[in-house]
Amino acid sequence: MAKTLKETLAAQIPKLREERVTLMKQHGDHQISTVSVAQAIGGMRGIKGMVCDTSVVEPDQGLIIRGRPIMDITDKIPEEIFWLLITGNFPTADELKLFQKELKSYGEVPNYVWKVLKAMPKTSHPMAMLDTAILTMENESAYRARYTEGMKKTEYWEPTLEDAMRVMATIHTIAAGMYRIRYKKGDPIPPSKKLDWAGDYAKMLGLPPKKGETAKMMRLYLTLHCDHEGGNVSANTCHTVGSALSDPFYAVSAGLNGLAGPLHGLANQECLNWVLDTMKKFDGAPSEDQIRDYAWETLRSGKVIPGYGHAVLRVTDPRFTAFNAFGKKYMAKDPVFQTVDRVFKIVPEVLKEHGKAKNPWPNVDAGSGALLYYYGLKEFQYYTVLFSVSRAMGMLAQLVLNRALGTAITRPKSVSTEWLIDQVK
Ligand code: CMX
Numbered sequence: 001m002a003k004t005l006k007e008t009l010a011a012q013i014p015k016l017r018e019e020r021v022t023l024m025k026q027h028g029d030h031q032i033s034t035v036s037v038a039q040a041i042g043g044m045r046g047i048k049g050m051v052c053d054t055s056v057v058e059p060d061q062g063l064i065i066r067g068r069p070i071m072d073i074t075d076k077i078p079e080e081i082f083w084l085l086i087t088g089n090f091p092t093a094d095e096l097k098l099f100q101k102e103l104k105s106y107g108e109v110p111n112y113v114w115k116v117l118k119a120m121p122k123t124s125h126p127m128a129m130l131d132t133a134i135l136t137m138e139n140e141s142a143y144r145a146r147y148t149e150g151m152k153k154t155e156y157w158e159p160t161l162e163d164a165m166r167v168m169a170t171i172h173t174i175a176a177g178m179y180r181i182r183y184k185k186g187d188p189i190p191p192s193k194k195l196d197w198a199g200d201y202a203k204m205l206g207l208p209p210k211k212g213e214t215a216k217m218m219r220l221y222l223t224l225h226c227d228h229e230g231g232n233v234s235a236n237t238c239h240t241v242g243s244a245l246s247d248p249f250y251a252v253s254a255g256l257n258g259l260a261g262p263l264h265g266l267a268n269q270e271c272l273n274w275v276l277d278t279m280k281k282f283d284g285a286p287s288e289d290q291i292r293d294y295a296w297e298t299l300r301s302g303k304v305i306p307g308y309g310h311a312v313l314r315v316t317d318p319r320f321t322a323f324n325a326f327g328k329k330y331m332a333k334d335p336v337f338q339t340v341d342r343v344f345k346i347v348p349e350v351l352k353e354h355g356k357a358k359n360p361w362p363n364v365d366a367g368s369g370a371l372l373y374y375y376g377l378k379e380f381q382y383y384t385v386l387f388s389v390s391r392a393m394g395m396l397a398q399l400v401l402n403r404a405l406g407t408a409i410t411r412p413k414s415v416s417t418e419w420l421i422d423q424v425k
Contacts, residue, residue, distance in 0.1 A: 002094035004102060006161055008087050013157070013404050020405050037420055044231075045311060049412065050239065052230025054085045054397045062318040063228060070224065071318045078197050078222040078393065079103070082168065085227055085397035104193060106169035109177065113137055114188070117178050126182055126382045127260035131253045133174045138249035140166060147245070156245070157404035163248040164396035172197060175389050176204030183379050198222045201389065207376045213330055214375045220326055221368060224319040225387050227394025232311075233258035234265065238395040239402065243410040248399050255395045256388050262306070265365075265387045269380040271307035272369030274298070275339050285335040288346050295343075295350040307366030308347050309357040316361040320344075323367035331374045340370040 003011075033048035055065045063070040065081070066088045073081070076090065079100055083091045091099060116136045117129055138144070142159035151159075177188030189204045199215040201222070207214050230239060238255030242248070259265035282290045298305055310317065324344070327337045344362055351360035369383055377383075 002092060002098045004095075005083060005086065005091075005099055005165075006158070008083075008091075008095070009157070009161065009400070009404065012087060016401075016405060037424065040415065040420065043311075050230050050236075050410075051407070052235070052239075052398060053088075053401060054394055055227040055229050057229045057312045059312055059314040062313060062315065065227060069318065071322060074220060074223060074322050076223060077219050078226065078390065081223050081226050082393045082397065085393060086400055100196065103165060103169045103197070104191075106166050108191070109133075109170045109173050110137065110140065112139070113174065114177065114181075117174075117181055122182075124182070125260070126178065126379075126385045127256065127266070127388070129178045129182060130171075130175060130385050130388055131256045131260070133178065134167065134171070134249055134256065135253040137166070137170070138247065138253075141247040141249055142166075143247035147247075153406060156406075157400055160248060160403040161400050164400050167248060167252055167392060167396055168197075171389050171392050172201035173204060175385050176201055176206075179205055179379075179382055179385070183382070205377070210375060217326065217330075217371050217375055220322065221371070221386060222390040222393075224322055224364065224368075225390035227391070227397065229312075230398060232264065233261065234391060235395060235398060239398060240410040242399045242402060243407060245409075248396060251399055252392055252395050256392075259388055259391060260384060263304075265384040265391070267306045267363070268365035268368055268383045268387060271365045272336075272373060272380050272383070274306050275336065275343060275370065278343075279335065279339055285339050286342070288342060291339075291343055291346045292350060295347050299350070299354055305347055305351065308351055308360065308362055310359045310361075310363045313361070313363065314359050317363045317366075319364040320362040320367045323364075323371060327367065327371060327374075331371070334370070334374050336373050337370045340367055 035047055039045055039047050053066075055063055057063055061069060065073065066084055068084075073084075076084075080090050080096060083089075083095070083099060113133050113136050117133055120129055120132065140163075142162040143156070146155070146159040173188075173191050180186055180188050185206055189206055191204060192200050195203060195215075196219070198219040198221075202209070202215045202218040209215065228235065230236060234255040237258040238251045241254040242251035246254075262270055278286045278291060278294045281294065286294070295305055324341065327334075327341070331337045344366065347362070348360040351357045368387075369380065372383060372386065377386075
């Protein structure tokens with residue numbers, strides 16, 4: 001008989017807890033990292049100071065989810081990826097069916113969420129709308145209700161999983177509905193009882209289906225952005241807020257606020273803007289020389305080239321490669337896609353010559369916008385919302401596991417500049 005996600009995780013938890021207790025007891029004093037002044041000042045880059053089992057990012061390989069390089073699992077759908085993030089395995093066909101049915105049983109977005117979204121200023125950024133909607137839904141939190149009643153520590157993960165399922169079950173509906181509200185596309189389109197998560201999201205946005213290609217693109221998009229280990233701004237923020245036992249609605253909303261920054265998730269809106277600016281300036285798809293000139297002009301004006309560079313990666317992001325392959329298959333002649341592809345040839349050379357960025361290669365944000373644009377999603381400000389719908393999977397999976405393992409409240413030690421100066425004397 002097919003097991004539910006909860007039953008599958010419940011069977012794994014005793015072993016995971018035992019493993020952690022043993023590690024703490026037998027090796028608690030073992031040193032795994034040292035900290036330099038540069039790291040303390042420079043965003044804690046590279047310090048190993050937290051545990052995340054859902055995925056790792058290797059500088060020379062990119063995203064690896066539960067031991068599987070992302071390029072090997074791009075044929076999977078997001079529901080399978082969510083299950084993988086939480087349990088370390090893919091669901092069987094029957095488990096997947098059961099999981100999809102269970103997700104749909106969480107019902108619809110409460111009406112008060114739509115009212116709040118409709119009352120927001122017409123100029124609100126879509127990320128502010130999404131974060132507000134998730135926070136507003138905190139009213140539904142099973143975790144808060146159970147905590148208020150009183151529950152044992154060992155049970156925390158159960159209502160956390162329930163809240164995670166509710167966020168998963170509704171975030172795409174919220175995201176699609178607010179797109180239609182914000183950009184005056186008509187009333188929100190209700191979710192379908194039959195479609196998969198990504199296919200339903202594409203349909204609820206109201207995008208032209210293009211013989212099923214839009215749904216295919218959406219499945220790929222939502223799979224590729226699902227998680228990027230634990231220390232990036234959004235995951236780390238979500239983790240810290242969750243570690244105070246704030247429920248998943250608080251924690252995910254906080255994480256998404258971090259994703260809204262231009263050095264993080266917002267780079268995807270900036271990126272397509274940059275590409276379209278070059279096309280405007282040069283009246284169509286620019287030549288390689290024109291791209292080179294424009295890249296230098298950007299750098300000389302003190303700006304970064306969005307979509308390039310990374311805090312951890314030192315190679316072309318495999319997620320960019322996956323988007324590029326999709327583009328070559330379905331839209332090879334599209335001038336925006338062709339420009340993105342040409343930028344990929346030129347910008348790394350320019351950044352190497354510039355000599356500042358440690359990684360001159362494209363990250364995930366460099367290519368995704370061209371695909372969205374091609375399938376009719378032309379409102380750049382909305383792009384980070386798509387990233388968020390996907391990244392919610394990673395944040396939620398990490399929260400559930402942390403509550404299952406009883407991970408401690410986050411509280412690193414900060415030091416003053418005076419203390420640092422004293423240390424180096
Ligand atoms: N264009 C120009 N300069 C860049 C650059 C780029 N794409 N990437 C890095 N640099 C510069 C940095 O600004 C920094 O300059 P200063 O010394 O003057 O401060 C220098 O190169 C060294 O930076 P780094 O160590 O290589 O990179 P960081 O870890 O500090 O920052 C990141 C990483 C992603 C913020 C940075 O590469 C960047 O700003 N890229 C453009 C924005 C972007 O694409 N962000 C999306 C990242 C993926 C995601 O999280 O979604």
